[in-house]
Amino acid sequence: MGFRNTSVWKSLSNLPFVRNFTLPVGGFCFVVALNVLSNGFDVAIYNTIQAMDAFQHTFGDVCVPNGVCHISTTNLSLLNSIPYIAYAAALFMASFIGERFGRRIVYILMNIICLCGIAVSYTAKSYGQILAGRCIVNIYTGMEGWLIPMFTAELVPPPVRGAMVTMYVFGRLIGSLIIGIVAYATASISGNDSWKIPVAVLFSAPSLALLLTWLIPESPRWLIRMGREDKAIASLKYLNDGYPGYNRRTSVAMISNFFALASGQAFANTYGTIFIKSLNVYNPYVFTIIIKVGGIAGALTFLLLVDHVGRRVFYFTLAPLAAVCMMVVGGIGTVPNPSNSAKLVIASMFPCYGFFLLGSFVPLGTLIPAEIPSPRLRDKTAMAAFTVQNLTNFVTTFTLPYLMNPGYANLGAKVGFIYGSFAFVACIWAFFYYPELKGRSLEEIDLMFEERIPARHTSSWKAPCQDIVAEKLHNNDPNPKRQTAEYIEGL
Structure with missing residues (x-):
């Protein structure tokens, strides 16, 4: 809110091209750009990885005596042509759903389908499975091809409509280039990781697009055609920045829940016992109890003092200390062959981190969606905030083993740098956006x-x-x- 009144914001908002956008329209275009990049990823990835030796060996049906396999002409033809049938079917499906139930539901559904197709492809062990995965992903690209250009044309202002709709073509090319670079970097890796890593990259765009679904309004033109004038007016007000106060509250609730999970909770909680066991310096089960006790102490401290000292005091006192704990873990993790003393220092950071985390990020992530929403959007804001929390929890929990373990990123304790960085960014964000609500009535x-x-x-x-x-x-x-x-x- 304060930033909008600054000279920097006013200067930016008066720039040519930019002045045609409100923040909601800009947010919509950003999310659409993610989907366009994802389309470029999906189109290019299969065309690229099918040339990799490991891919040919895994899914090939023609093998020579020396053990080298390749995909037969028939199977290669089917792998690249059958998905277009899925694409065509998706166009009809998206058209039916979009006209009957709205554009927004198509947007959500297509990203879920994309994630399902990527998961099928990533776990593929047979030719039939990789073909099925590519067909499912092509259902996404078909739905996206129907939705994005039309949806963009319906929502963006006339002076920039041509450029923003044409971005669909440009964004696909950029996505193809990015995935080509990724495939080039992984092609020399031995084994299935050479093609699996590029496929794993595909998870990024649709996951983030789903996370930002709250930035996607329903098309007011579709709402008018359906006779829903009140909702059409509300959508137009949103696109024209008519509810900036509501936007701020919802974004604060959602971002606070994101940081609550992105600051390392999965590292200490879900995988803490396994990690402590890998250090081989202390009984991991006893240490898990100590971590839980530290968390309880932090939560109890917050419960007893939050209404006396305030929310921001807790955020700016304990949250930076949680970040420091993660940075210490990451820093010691850079030492080759650390001593038992160094490993004990790493282990000791976890109970401290549990105290600081449960005394700042986690309870504030629960508290803010309960007290900050506007009366008319209270249920929707809370739902959006806890949806972000759940998605962030899934992403961090899913990716952490790949970040830590040998054979993948192999960061080990150095993942502390990632979560510590998120925690420090959270503190900077909170300084500008997290309000003090101590003693305030609704x-x-x-x-x-x-x-x-x-x-x-x-x-x-x-x-x-x-x-x-x-x-x-x-x-x-x-x-x-x-x-x-x-x-x-x-x-």
Whole structure:
């Protein structure tokens, strides 16, 4: 909110081309660009990896006496042509769903289908499975080909419509180039990792696109055709930045939940016992109990003091310490053949990290979606925030073994640098965007956001007058005879 009033924002918003965008339209275009990149990834990846020796050996059906296999002419033809039938079927399916149920549901469905197809391809051990995976991914590309150009044309402003719709072609080329570079880098790797790593890269774009679904509104033109004028007006208001206060609250709730899981919780919680066991310096099960006790102590400290010292105090006191713990783990992980003493230092960071994490990121990630949303969007904001939390939990839990273990990224303890960096970024973000809500009634929070108070000034902000808050509540109360004083908390 505060940033929009700065000279930097005003200068950026007056630039040619940029001045045609509101933040919601810009967010929509960013997410669409992710899908276009994903389309480029998907189109190019199979064309590239099918030339790799490991791919040919795994899925080939013609083998010579020296053990070298390759894919027969028939199977190669089917692998590259059958998916176009899936593409054609997807066009009809997307058209039917999009006209009946809306553009947004097609967007969500196609990204889920893409992830399913990538998973089938990544785990493929037979020719039939890799063919099925490619067909499923081509269902995504068919749905995306129907949706994205039309959806973009319906939502972006006329002065930039041509450029933004044409971005569909340009973005596919960029995606193809990126995946070509990835395949070049992995082609020299022996074994199936040479083709599996490029396939794994495909997970990135649709996963992030799903994570940012909240930036995708329904097409107001489709809503009008369906006779839903009220929702069409709401969508237009959103696209024209008519609800900036609501946007800020929802984004704060979602981002706080993202950082709660991206700061290393899976490292200490889900994989903590396995990691401590790999150090071979302490009983991992005893140490797991110590980690849990540290977490309980942090949560209890937060519970007892949060309403006395405030939310931002906890964030800026314990969250940086959690980041330091992860950085220490990563730093010692760079030492080749660390001593037992160094390993004990790594292990000792985990109970400390548990205390700091459960005293900052985790409870605040739960608290903020409960108290920050606007009354009209409370359920939707909470749902969006906890959806982000769940998706982030999935991504971090899924990727961590690949980041740590030999044969893949083989980072070991150095993954602490990744999670520590996220934690430090969270602290910087919180300074500018995380408001202090200690002692605030929900009505005060509404006024605070309506007045666009910058987060760093919310600690000292005073409600202008009790009567204003009472009048606001009275005007929103369906039963005006109720005593508004019953709803004024702590004034």
